[in-house]
Amino acid sequence: MTTNLLDNLAASKGSHFTNAVRSEWTKIRTIRSTWICLGLAVFVGIGLSILVPSLVAHNWATRGISDKANYDPTSLPLVGVGLAQLVMGVFGALVITSEYSSGSIRTTFAAVPRRGILLSAKATVLGILTFFVAELFTFAAFLIGSSVLLASGGRTINPTDTLAQQLTSSHIPVATLGTSGVAFAVFRSGLYLALITLFVLGLGFIIRNTAGTIATFVAIILIIPAILGVLPHSISRPIVEHMPSALGSSMASTHQRTTDYAGTLINPWGATALLAIYVIIILLIAWALVKRRDA
Amino acid sequence: MISVSGLTKTYGETVAVDDLSFTVPPGVVTGFLGPNGSGKSTTMRMILGLDRPDQGSITVDGKAYRDLQWPLREVGALLDAKALHPGRSARSHLRSLAESNSIDAKRVSEVLELVGLESVAKRKVGKFSLGMGQRLGIAAALLGDPQILLFDEPVNGLDPEGILWVRTLLHDLARQGKTVFVSSHLMSEMALTASNLVVIGRGKLLAETTVENFIASRTTPTIKVACRDLAGLNTALLAAGAETTQESDHLLVTQMSQEEVGLIALENQLALTELTLQSASLEEVFMELTAGEGDYETGVTQ
Numbered sequence: 001m002t003t004n005l006l007d008n009l010a011a012s013k014g015s016h017f018t019n020a021v022r023s024e025w026t027k028i029r030t031i032r033s034t035w036i037c038l039g040l041a042v043f044v045g046i047g048l049s050i051l052v053p054s055l056v057a058h059n060w061a062t063r064g065i066s067d068k069a070n071y072d073p074t075s076l077p078l079v080g081v082g083l084a085q086l087v088m089g090v091f092g093a094l095v096i097t098s099e100y101s102s103g104s105i106r107t108t109f110a111a112v113p114r115r116g117i118l119l120s121a122k123a124t125v126l127g128i129l130t131f132f133v134a135e136l137f138t139f140a141a142f143l144i145g146s147s148v149l150l151a152s153g154g155r156t157i158n159p160t161d162t163l164a165q166q167l168t169s170s171h172i173p174v175a176t177l178g179t180s181g182v183a184f185a186v187f188r189s190g191l192y193l194a195l196i197t198l199f200v201l202g203l204g205f206i207i208r209n210t211a212g213t214i215a216t217f218v219a220i221i222l223i224i225p226a227i228l229g230v231l232p233h234s235i236s237r238p239i240v241e242h243m244p245s246a247l248g249s250s251m252a253s254t255h256q257r258t259t260d261y262a263g264t265l266i267n268p269w270g271a272t273a274l275l276a277i278y279v280i281i282i283l284l285i286a287w288a289l290v291k292r293r294d295a
Numbered sequence: 296m297i298s299v300s301g302l303t304k305t306y307g308e309t310v311a312v313d314d315l316s317f318t319v320p321p322g323v324v325t326g327f328l329g330p331n332g333s334g335k336s337t338t339m340r341m342i343l344g345l346d347r348p349d350q351g352s353i354t355v356d357g358k359a360y361r362d363l364q365w366p367l368r369e370v371g372a373l374l375d376a377k378a379l380h381p382g383r384s385a386r387s388h389l390r391s392l393a394e395s396n397s398i399d400a401k402r403v404s405e406v407l408e409l410v411g412l413e414s415v416a417k418r419k420v421g422k423f424s425l426g427m428g429q430r431l432g433i434a435a436a437l438l439g440d441p442q443i444l445l446f447d448e449p450v451n452g453l454d455p456e457g458i459l460w461v462r463t464l465l466h467d468l469a470r471q472g473k474t475v476f477v478s479s480h481l482m483s484e485m486a487l488t489a490s491n492l493v494v495i496g497r498g499k500l501l502a503e504t505t506v507e508n509f510i511a512s513r514t515t516p517t518i519k520v521a522c523r524d525l526a527g528l529n530t531a532l533l534a535a536g537a538e539t540t541q542e543s544d545h546l547l548v549t550q551m552s553q554e555e556v557g558l559i560a561l562e563n564q565l566a567l568t569e570l571t572l573q574s575a576s577l578e579e580v581f582m583e584l585t586a587g588e589g590d591y592e593t594g595v596t597q
Contacts, residue, residue: 015397023395030387031380103378106345107435110372111395113344113361294346 020112020121028095028125037091038130041193042137045084049145052079057152060172068167070260073157073175074185075252077145078138081189085196085248088130089217092200095126097210109295119205119287127198134193142177142186149174181254188251188272195275196221196244202282205290221245229261237263244278247271296321296474297342297443301351304337304498311337313498315351319476319491321442324469326489326506327478330585334498335478336374339447343372355443367396371436372445376428376452381421385412385431388420389438398439406434425452433464443474450484462488482578496585513580518553521545521569522560531563532556545569 028034053076060068099105112118150156155171157179166173175182204213225243228236240246241262250257250271258264266274297319304312312334319325329335340346342353344360353359355370363369379388389403407413410430415423420431429452436444446465450458465488469475479485485492485506492509494502502509521544522528529546532539537551548556553572560567 019395019397023391026387026391026394027380027383030384030391031382033382098380102380103375104380106340106343106374106378107392109345110343110370110374111367111392113363113366292347295340 016112016114016117017121020117021124023111024118024121024125028129033094033098034091034129037087037094038133041084041087041091042133042140044087045080045137046141046144047080048083049077049080049141050148053077053145053148054152057149057154057172060153061170065167070258071167071173072253072257073146073149073173074142074179074182074254075249075257077142077149077175078186078189078252079145080141081138081193081248081252082245084134084137085193085221086218088134088193088197089200089221090214092126092130092197093204093210093213093217096122096201096204097208097213100204100208101210106295115290116287119283119290123198123201123283126201127194130197131190131194134197135187135190138186138190138193139177142182142189146174146176175254179254185252185254185268188268189248191272192248192251192275195279196248198279199244199275199282202279202286205286206282225261233263237261241265242274244275247275251275296356297476298354299338299342299351300353302338302341302348302353303350304334304341304346304348311498312341312348315495315498315500317493317500317503319474319493321474322469322472323491324465324475324477324489325491325493326485327476327493327495328482328485328581329478329480329495329501331480333495333585335480335495336447337498338495339372339374339445339476339478342445343370343374365396365398365439367392367398367441368439369441370443370445371439371441372447373429373432373436373449374445374447376425376432379420379428379431382419384417385420385423385434386416388431389435392435392438396439402438402440406437409437410434426454426457429453429457429461433461441473444468444476446475446477448479449477450479450481458484482581486578494581494584501584510580513584515549516552517573518548518551518556519545519569519571519573520548520556520560520567522565522567524565527563528560528565531559531565535559547573 056076099108108118109115112121149172153171154174155169157166157173157175159180177183177186200213200217203216207213207216221244225240225245228240246262246265249259250265250268253268256265256267265271299318300316302312302315303310315334315338327335327338337346341348342355342360355363360366360370386403386407389406390400393400393403404413407416410433412427412430412434415427420428423431429449433446433449436446449461453461465475465477477488489506491505492502493500494509504512520528525541525544525546529539529541532546532548532551535551535555537556538549540547553570557567557570
């Protein structure tokens with residue numbers, strides 16, 4: 001009897017969720033702004049991944065040793081992620097805030113009154129879509145960015161070279177996907193973009209307003225870390241290294257990096273886990289509010 | 296059947312809905328009448344589980360809205376025709392709704408045809424006129440072929456042809472045994488569309504009755520009577536206990552039935568040229584009932 005009930009419950013829950021996912025997938029793919037946002041993110045991201053590596057390679061010979069020591073051959077071609085995340089964030093905001101601004105959220109909630117199911121369906125669709133696009137983008141950006149480095153006088157890292165040998169070389173070291181840990185770093189950068197988009201989705205559910213959501217997102221990603229940067233390092237670094245943008249820098253690297261703005265970053269997989277925890281927390285807050293609030 | 300019981304909702308200091316109870320039976324069109332700002336839309340949002348009541352309960356066919364298995368198959372609603380993503384086509388909009396409630400995809404084409412939008416189904420809804428938007432909203436409400444239908448001001452922005460179309464549709468739906476609940480601030484429209492009425496003012500129930508009873512119970516029946524010898528008739532009626540008002544070519548009689556007026560005329564050998572019962576319009580009755588109940592009244596005496 002109980003198992004029967006639980007089976008039915010599981011089946012009905014499951015089918016509500018899968019129907020909500022299908023519905024949200026139809027909604028997200030049938031508006032042009034989805035494809036404009038994703039296309040723009042890829043376009044500006046790859047653009048930056050061409051521009052910055054070519055400039056760095058061009059100036060390599062004249063750089064000082066400490067500058068060279070901060071150079072990370074894996075994350076440099078992924079530099080476009082920093083710009084792409086802004087466009088992806090706007091996309092994540094619009095997916096939900098456009099429903100609030102048009103009022104269609106009421107139609108949505110009338111169709112799916114179990115709001116937890118709706119929120120998880122939206123997050124699932126957005127997460128999967130941005131994950132695939134972001135992975136395609138980061139691998140393309142890495143391949144293109146490192147090709148630019150090679151074409152600008154770079155030389156593929158020889159695993160037997162010591163760090164000192166690499167730094168004193170007149171050729172800028174270039175990583176390949178075959179270099180140890182590099183493929184994972186590129187993968188994590190794509191994951192970073194998908195997680196950031198989900199983070200903004202959660203913000204959008206909480207704030208319910210496009211401008212407010214985007215402003216909050218930009219504050220968290222860019223403005224707060226910049227403001228904290230003027231404080232003494234002993235105060236700012238422990239905070240900044242735990243903020244999403246520093247986690248993104250860490251995730252784009254093969255090893256635990258040291259930066260001038262946040263000191264030694266959290267290790268790449270640790271950063272990934274921490275960002276995932278942020279996303280889960282923000283979506284849980286969103287869920288608690290959405291369940292209670294009037295639409 | 297919709298049952299509302301003891302419903303109360305406040306927004307900050309404002310009491311939007313105040314201890315409201317009524318039922319909406321199946322098989323008839325029930326009008327939901329009240330001035331702007333009287334709590335009609337708030338009540339409809341609470342029926343759909345969108346806003347949470349502070350007190351009271353609402354059931355649709357015995358269940359709370361949030362507990363319905365596939366809500367769009369049991370309750371269809373048109374709340375705000377403009378509440379759509381402007382960049383999506385009508386067909387995609389309906390398709391996403393159908394998918395969310397496990398409704399067969401071919402229903403999308405059926406309802407588009409029913410409301411006459413199949414030729415513009417692929418156009419972005421942002422380019423729709425208000426009337427087309429209303430039709431799309433009605434299509435969405437009918438999508439799951441529900442037994443209960445809610446329409447918030449469905450004729451807003453429609454041309455006379457569209458209004459007639461909505462009115463006929465509502466009658467047809469009621470004839471099929473469905474529960475049809477339609478809000479409006481236009482009394483004249485309700486007089487033609489609804490047979491039952493729920494009237495509210497400032498969130499409170501003012502009347503729950505049929506349109507006929509609503510008018511009959513709130514107006515004094517007035518009889519218009521005319522004959523060649525108005526003065527003679529007037530004297531006879533006054534003697535029999537009626538109250539009269541003499542106009543240029545007729546009398547207005549109260550406190551007496553049509554039959555009595557006819558008999559008195561016969562007794563006095565007076566040939567009547569007219570004997571009619573004057574009924575007040577729903578508009579007049581409503582204005583009288585809700586005087587002072589609207590949130591945004593003009594200074595004009597109603």
